Amino acid sequence: MPELPEVETTRRGIEPLVAGARVERVVVRERRLRWPIPWQVERKLTGARMLGVRRRAKYLLLESERGTAIAHLGMSGSFSVVAVGTEPDIHDHYDMVFDGGKALRFTDPRKFGSLLWGGREPLRHKLLADLGPEPFSAEFSGAWLKACSLGRRVAVKSFLMMPAVVAGVGNIYASEALYRAGIHPRRSAGRIALRRYDRLASAIRGVLSEAIEVGGTTLRDFADARGRPGYFSQRLDVYDRAGRNCRRCGSEIRRCVIGQRASYYCLRCQT
DNA sequence: CAACGGACCTGCCTGC
């Protein structure tokens, strides 16, 4: 479900609740998410003061004075803020209960999400250590993409979705960014010129920042911490628009499958 | 090494 804009929207929604609050307890109802939730999370967080919520790629870092819990939303996960005592639903897998009568509740029908313990240096956690640059960092550029792609024959669309290449780009925004940059999603990553990668890096930053501004993309069920949908779905140029007309040239938008994922592009605008 | 397919799990939609 969520890519960088949706995770960032979630972060902004839960930060006011979390920052400065004290954890009264952590209630785990389903420990078997993508990985079992380690007992350390409850042990360390209970009684701890929370410092804030940061984001790295699609991970949310819930920082406390005793270390950081690392949450991932997977494909179908979301956080919501509930009043203490609100009856949990079947897919509400854990709550972090804070002083002040509110709790952070994690819901995830598919259980692809995760909650891990990152200790004092969460960025060194195995799952975060090898992540590529954040798209809004100075490190991320066309030159970075070019350097990363040398000698690689994988489709550029799959390449963009690799966590080690750039953090936070998933299936929707990979298609959207390639459309904006005029690059065909099947083109080999190693056969793209630096200039085109410069355009692509800008397109990635552009599409992600516009999506964040409007609260992300809701196709089926994404909602922010207050239950509100994201409005970027109205601005998608290609994703989920197969058979409709390209907003730029009027040609038909095509759907194909690349790396087992649905991909969308304009045959005329993207080469 | 790079690339690919399978795996994890549930819900929803389509078509027979």
Added chain:
DNA sequence: TGCAGGCAGGTCCGTT
């Protein structure tokens, strides 16, 4: 109406 099949916003891991 029921049921099978396909599809879904992620990404790790084992195998080629």
